[in-house]
Amino acid sequence: MKKQLFIYTILLLTVPLLYLGCEKDDDPLQFSFTVTITPVTGGTVNPSSGIYNDGKEILINAIPAEGYGFIKWSGDATGDANPLVLTISSNTRIIAEFAMMDSDGDGVGDTLDQCPNTPEGEMVDTSGCALSEVDSDGDGITDDLDLCPDTPANEEVDEEGCADSQKDTDGDSVTDDLDLCADTPPDTEVDEDGCADFERDTDGDGLTDDLDRCPESPAGFAIDAFGCPVGSLYTYIPDDAFEQILINQGYDYVLDDYVLTNAINAITELSLPSISGFTDNYIISNFTGIEAFTALEQLSIWNGDFMGDALDLSQNINLIELSIRCSFVDDLDLSQTNIEVLSIGGNLFFGPCENGMENLDLSGVTTLKILNIFHGKFDDLNTTLNSATSLEQVHFTSPQTDSGPLDYLDLSSNSNLTSVSVSSGFTTGPSIINLKNGANQQLVELILENNPWLPIPPGEISWEPCIEADDPVYIESIITSFYSVPQYTVTTDCGN
Structure with missing residues (x-):
């Protein structure tokens, strides 16, 4: 009996323990579930985390933020199914990948893209x-075709998006909206209206301003070949410096571009400016009106700066002597004149001054007998001399080139020469003087001067010229000087 009671007691104590042990083994395993979102602003995931029993099947939704789209799952999940059915069997971490929506693939998301249909491959702005x-200026021409992207509002444009106010068709620096002469040739000087002299007829007399010596003639008057009223009492002088000089000399009174013709048509000698006014620095660039000086015999020009066509002396038929000092002149044409004496260069009284003469052709001046060059700078003096075959007397004082003193003086084409004078002047004279003109016996004198204008002892500046001659013995016999003869050599060949 006691044995049975013991067994019952053991059973009563053991059975609950067995029950408790079995109950603990029946609890399911649990695992964590987490979600990472990339980018963090791309959207949300539901559920985004939790603890789930082993074998639990959960439904996961990826919810894109505005402007984003869901792309795929990664981490412990794959694919792009949305929603995603996932069975939990371990600690699980998945990644929800979102991307900004960009319908046209231009790199700018649709929510920010003001042009959602950009063609493929074109670069875009922010x-x-x-x-x-884009049409930045609203002129109807997109910016890729618009050569003038800043056209003012309401202006009509061409197919390139440019208004007349933005174009300069002829390249004269006057825009087409202001240009009255839109086809001016390149490199032509124009006025504020974009017109060159040959395109403009200021007074409407039928003669363009480049040919009109009186471009402001009153309407209704008959004009002569120069565009001036027939029988005019006045001469048109548009250069203020020219007219001011005439005022200074008492030939005019008011600076108004006109001078009484009767006040100037009897003048025989004219200096522009006068010697007394040399330091006034009047720079003349246009000599229109000089044709009215019909009695003029001697003309001196100081401080000029002009192209040759600005000085037309073809109407000054009595002019026989022309002097151009301290001036810059290009393409001077004297072929229609009767000039006998031509002097070019600096100012011997006040010292050398800046001057230059380019493209001087004297072949048409058949009356020219005397040529004086005083420190004159030429682009090609020898070519000028070769063209002046009528010369009888030449005087050179330190002739210059663009690079310095002239080294070679060529008189071989001047067969009418009777007198030649060469001086070293303020610098030095030519190293070689070519007198092989085939007519040495016509020469009466060859004057060689060593620094006659410098107040220093002779020989301070060395000048030892070599003279080439057809007849060296004769040439040496006529060499003379008023001051100091330099050391020289006379030969048939100086080896140049």
Whole structure:
């Protein structure tokens, strides 16, 4: 009996323990579930985390934020199914990948893209727009075709997006909206209206301003070949410096571009400016009106700066002596004149001054007998001399080139010479003087001067010229000087 009671007691104590042990083994395993979102602003996931029993099947939704789209799952999940059915069997970490929506693939998301249909491959701005989609100035021409992207509002444009106010068709620096002469040739000087002299007829007399010596003639008057009223009492002088000099000399009174013709048509000698006014620095660039000085015999020009066509002396038929000092002149044409004496260069009284003579052709001046060059600078003096075959007397004082004193003086084409004078002047004279003109016996004198204008002892500046001659013995016999003869050599060949 006691044995049975013991067994019952053991059973009563053991059975609950067995029950408790079995109950603990029946609890399911649990695992963590977490979600990472990339980018963090791309959207949300539901559920985003939790603890789930082993074998639990959960439904996961990826919810894109505005402007984003869901792309795929990664981490412990794959694919792009949305929602995603996932069975939990371990600690699980998945990644939800979102991307900004960019319908046209231009790199700017649709929510920011103001041009959502940009053609493939075109570069865009921060608004997602390519130049082919933008018209910055609102002129109807997209920026990719618009050569003038800043056209003012309401201006009519051409197919390149440019208004007349933005174009300069002829390249004269006057825009087409202001240009009255839109086809001016390149490199032509124009006025504020974009017109060159040959395109403009200021007084409407039928003669363009480049040919009109009186471009402001009153209407209704008959004009002569120069565009001036027939029988005019006045001569048109548009250069203020020219007219001011005439005022200074008492031939005019008011600076108004006109001078009484009767006040100037009897003048025989004219200096522009006069010697007394040399330091006034009047720079003349246009000599229109000089034709009215019909009695003029001697003309001196100081401080000029002009192209040759600005000085037309063809009407000054009595002019026999012309002097151009301290001036810059290009393409001077004297072929229609009767000039006998031509002097070019600096100012011997006040010292040398800046001057230059380019492209001087004297072949048409058949009356020219005397040529004086005083420190004159030429681009090619020898070519000028070769063209002046009528010369009888020449005087050179330190002739210059662009690079310095002239080294070779060529008189071989001047067969009418009777007198030649060469001086070293303020610098030095030519190293070689070519007198092989085939007519040495016509020469009466060859004057060689060593620094006659410098107040220093002779020989301070060395000048030892070599003279080439057809007849060296004869040439040496006529060499003379008023001051100091330099050391020289006379030969048939100086080896130049």
